Amino acid sequence: MTATSDTGIGTGTTSTPGTAAVPPPGPPNDMTAHQKKRLRVRLGHRRLLTRRDRITLGLMAGVPTILHVALVWLTALASIALAFTTWDGIGFDSITWVGLQNFRELFTSNPQFWPAVEHNVIWFVVLILIPTPFGLFLAVQLDKKIRFSRVYQTAFFLPVVVSMAVIGFVWQLVYNPDTGLINSLIGANEPGHYIDWIGDPDLNLWAILIAASWRHTGYMMILYLAGLKGVDPSLREATALDGANEWQTFKNVIFPTLRPTNTVVLVVTIIEALRAFDLVFVFNKGAQGTELLSILVTNNIIGESSRIGYGSAIAVVLLVISLAVIIPYLIATFRKERRA
Amino acid sequence: MSTVSALGKQRTPLRPARILLHTFLVATALAWLAPLLWALYAALRPYAETSTKGYVSWPDKLSLDNFTNAYVQSDMMHYFGNTLLIAVPAVLVTLFLSSMVAFYVSRFDFRVNLFLLLVFTAGNLLPQQVIITPLYRLYLLIDLPGITMSGKLYDSALGLVLIHVAFQSGFCAFVLANYMRSLPHELTEAALVDGASVWRLYWQIVLPLCKPAMAALATLLSIWIYNDFFWAIVLISTGENMPITSALNNLSGQYFTDPNLVAAGALLTAIPTLIVYFALQRQFVSGLTLGANKG
Numbered sequence: 334m335t336a337t338s339d340t341g342i343g344t345g346t347t348s349t350p351g352t353a354a355v356p357p358p359g360p361p362n363d364m365t366a367h368q369k370k371r372l373r374v375r376l377g378h379r380r381l382l383t384r385r386d387r388i389t390l391g392l393m394a395g396v397p398t399i400l401h402v403a404l405v406w407l408t409a410l411a412s413i414a415l416a417f418t419t420w421d422g423i424g425f426d427s428i429t430w431v432g433l434q435n436f437r438e439l440f441t442s443n444p445q446f447w448p449a450v451e452h453n454v455i456w457f458v459v460l461i462l463i464p465t466p467f468g469l470f471l472a473v474q475l476d477k478k479i480r481f482s483r484v485y486q487t488a489f490f491l492p493v494v495v496s497m498a499v500i501g502f503v504w505q506l507v508y509n510p511d512t513g514l515i516n517s518l519i520g521a522n523e524p525g526h527y528i529d530w531i532g533d534p535d536l537n538l539w540a541i542l543i544a545a546s547w548r549h550t551g552y553m554m555i556l557y558l559a560g561l562k563g564v565d566p567s568l569r570e571a572t573a574l575d576g577a578n579e580w581q582t583f584k585n586v587i588f589p590t591l592r593p594t595n596t597v598v599l600v601v602t603i604i605e606a607l608r609a610f611d612l613v614f615v616f617n618k619g620a621q622g623t624e625l626l627s628i629l630v631t632n633n634i635i636g637e638s639s640r641i642g643y644g645s646a647i648a649v650v651l652l653v654i655s656l657a658v659i660i661p662y663l664i665a666t667f668r669k670e671r672r673a
Numbered sequence: 674m675s676t677v678s679a680l681g682k683q684r685t686p687l688r689p690a691r692i693l694l695h696t697f698l699v700a701t702a703l704a705w706l707a708p709l710l711w712a713l714y715a716a717l718r719p720y721a722e723t724s725t726k727g728y729v730s731w732p733d734k735l736s737l738d739n740f741t742n743a744y745v746q747s748d749m750m751h752y753f754g755n756t757l758l759i760a761v762p763a764v765l766v767t768l769f770l771s772s773m774v775a776f777y778v779s780r781f782d783f784r785v786n787l788f789l790l791l792v793f794t795a796g797n798l799l800p801q802q803v804i805i806t807p808l809y810r811l812y813l814l815i816d817l818p819g820i821t822m823s824g825k826l827y828d829s830a831l832g833l834v835l836i837h838v839a840f841q842s843g844f845c846a847f848v849l850a851n852y853m854r855s856l857p858h859e860l861t862e863a864a865l866v867d868g869a870s871v872w873r874l875y876w877q878i879v880l881p882l883c884k885p886a887m888a889a890l891a892t893l894l895s896i897w898i899y900n901d902f903f904w905a906i907v908l909i910s911t912g913e914n915m916p917i918t919s920a921l922n923n924l925s926g927q928y929f930t931d932p933n934l935v936a937a938g939a940l941l942t943a944i945p946t947l948i949v950y951f952a953l954q955r956q957f958v959s960g961l962t963l964g965a966n967k968g
Contacts, residue, residue: 386871393875394777397770397842398789404808404839405796411807422810471701474694481695487954488702491709494950494957495943496900498918502925502939503712505932512932514711517729547705559962600798608800611902615922630802634809635907645806652803659798663791 409652415645422639435646446647449624452538456545456625457606464546465598468553469591473583475554476561486558490551497548501615504544505531534622541612541623549605553598560594561587600662607655626651709940716740716937723933739937747924747938749917753945756916758830760898763837764891771842772883775849776875780861790850797843801903808836812908828910836908837898845890848963852886853879889960892953896946917942 382390416435420428439446471489475482492500507514508530515530516522530540564587572582610627613619619628626647633644715728717735726733743749774793778786812827821829860882861874869878880887905919912923921942925935950957 381865382871389871390777390781393773393871394789397774397846398792400770400835401793401796401839401842404836405799405804405843406792408804408807408811409799412803415807422813474698477694479691479694479698481698485698485702488705490958491706491947491950494896494946495709496902496918496946498900498902498921499939499943502921502935503708506712506715506936507708509932512723512728514728517727522727544708547708551705555958555961559958604798604800608802610802614902614906627800627802630805631903631907634806641806641810648803648806651800655799655803656795659795663795663798667787667791 412645412648412652415642416649418642420641422641431642435643436649439643439646439650445624445629449626449629450650452623452625453606453609455538456542456609457603459542459546460549460602460606461599464549465553465602468550469557471550471554472557472561473587476558486554489554492548493551493555497611498615500544500548501612504540504612505616508540531617532621537617537622541616545609545612549602552601556594556598556601557591560591564590596662596665600658603658604655607651712936712940715933716940718933720931720933739933740941743924743934743938743941746934747920747927749920749938749941751913752915752917752920755830755914755920756899756918759833759837759916760895763834763841763898764894766834767838767841767845767894768887768891770838771845772849772880772887773875774842774846775853776879778846779850779853780858780874780879790847793843793846795843797840797847801840805903805907809907822914823911827908828914830914832908833901833904833916836904837901841894841897845894848890848960849883849886851963852883856882886960886963888953889956889963892949892956893960896949896957899946899949 415428417430417432418428419431419435468489471485475485495503505513510516510527510529510532511522511524513522513530516528519528520526521528529536531537568586568590569582572586577585608627609625610631613623613625613628614631617623619625619632630644630647630651633640633647714732715723716739717737718732719734719736719738722733723730771793774789778790809827812832813825815826816824817826817829817831818824821831823829826832826835856879861878864874864878899916900918901916902918902922905916906922909915909919912920915923921938924938
């Protein structure tokens with residue numbers, strides 16, 4: 334899953350699941366011998382462990398696991414359970430089981446739900462179509478051993494270091510209807526001629542997405558730069574000798590070897606789109622035109638109306654989408670790692 | 674062959690293509706910095722001047738007054754202190770706990786290893802909003818009289834530390850487990866045969882070797898936890914207890930009529946992360962690519 338180790342697996346060793354079961358002649362014999370040795374030593378481990386060691390090990394793994402599982406996974410399960418109830422949050426006896434009612438209401442009669450889903454999808458599509466390729470483009474340019482590479486990298490990467498909340502405030506200075514940079518430059522800051530970037534429901538999502546893309550580009554650039562470091566230099570030299578031009582080299586040699594990075598980038602971008610929250614919250618708290626699933630969940634907690642079951646139902650939608658991405662990705666990654 | 678690699682090594686002469694590339698990169702880099710520079714420019718000008726001359730205008734006077742005002746009026750020192758109170762223990766405890774899990778998973782071949790690591794890593798990838806509702810209720814339920822200022826886990830620094838540790842340890846356990854796996858097995862095996870305890874293996878042999886990874890993770894974690902906005906917005910209700918990023922949200926509510934002051938406040942908030950980043954750039958970037966799965 335780490336970009337570096339992925340690239341290593343992708344370009345270097347070509348291990349197949351069969352190698353361990355059927356040892357082919359030659360070097361792999363060595364490997365199985367090594368594996369045998371490791372197995373032996375590991376079995377030895379168990380015998381070497383004293384009672385105290387076992388207790389220590391149990392605590393070392395147990396304490397962090399309990400904390401993580403209790404606060405992350407049990408609460409996720411509690412979200413699922415609460416999604417089938419109504420609860421005002423005051424006393425446990427007011428929890429009532431309502432079956433699918435929250436979901437029914439959510440899907441059919443909540444005016445904010447489908448727009449929120451749509452905005453989350455738009456968020457992902459925009460991030461994957463604009464800043465991601467642009468980040469890749471910048472990475473390829475900066476990978477050419479040019480002067481001042483570090484300076485450029487820092488400029489593009491700076492937005493990733495700064496808090497999303499701060500980014501929200503900075504971009505408000507750009508978008509503000511009467512004092513903002515854009516309206517001042519194009520002369521739309523006179524009353525009556527306002528372009529209300531933050532208030533207009535047709536514009537605000539796109540305005541925020543520009544800020545989000547601004548940040549995402551630098552993030553993608555760094556991931557791709559790390560990926561590009563793993564591209565075998567001799568491959569480049571070979572294609573250069575073959576007389577391939579820059580685009581051909583990129584298309585036929587470099588991009589295919591970036592496959593593991595692309596997977597990481599895809600997953601990161603989906604997760605970012607599902608997590609999107611801070612920018613919107615700072616901009617306009619998800620009012621008119623910028624609804625997101627994360628914002629709807631939060632509004633059900635810190636807003637005036639505390640509808641816990643209903644908020645949980647939205648969280649479950651978010652959970653299901655996330656797990657549909659996370660689980661296949663992690664299984665594939667861990668399988669690859671086990672093989673390596 | 675040799676000519677090609679020689680070409681690759683030497684500083685390439687400035688051919689037209691290179692000049693074009695540099696022009697493009699300079700222009701893009703400036704465009705990228707523009708929003709931040711614009712905020713800086715606004716913060717350096719007094720409100721009285723910009724309100725009469727407009728924001729896009731030559732300055733009569735540039736001063737740091739907005740910065741000092743934002744700093745003093747909003748009692749920023751206090752909120753920086755709150756953040757420190759959350760971030761320092763959170764980073765240390767996360768590294769401590771996740772390194773123990775990683776040690777367990779990477780040095781001992783138990784059946785649950787892969788599953789355990791999967792649980793940690795997947796947990797870290799979940800959007801925070803998935804778990805916030807029950808967490809919020811749980812925090813309200815847990816009474817800690819005398820331990821936290823609020824008497825509950827809710828609205829306390831301890832509450833934020835706990836959730837940061839729980840959430841971030843997923844990522845760190847994964848990265849550290851990968852790192853520890855790359856250390857030679859003979860290292861710990863020899864010590865184990867010599868009768869060293871498991872704790873000693875962890876504390877005196879494995880952990881010191883993990884310093885580079887730990888440094889990278891510490892840099893990343895401190896920036897992430899410092900930058901956290903969501904947990905603080907939901908789990909802290911008293912303005913006084915807020916860390917700096919969410920306190921800034923309050924500040925902007927109070928002073929929204931003076932964008933210059935808000936700009937100064939926002940930039941002041943960003944300074945610590947920028948310092949950490951510039952000082953430890955290498956660690957930061959290597960940490961990010963060590964575990965590229967982080968959202």
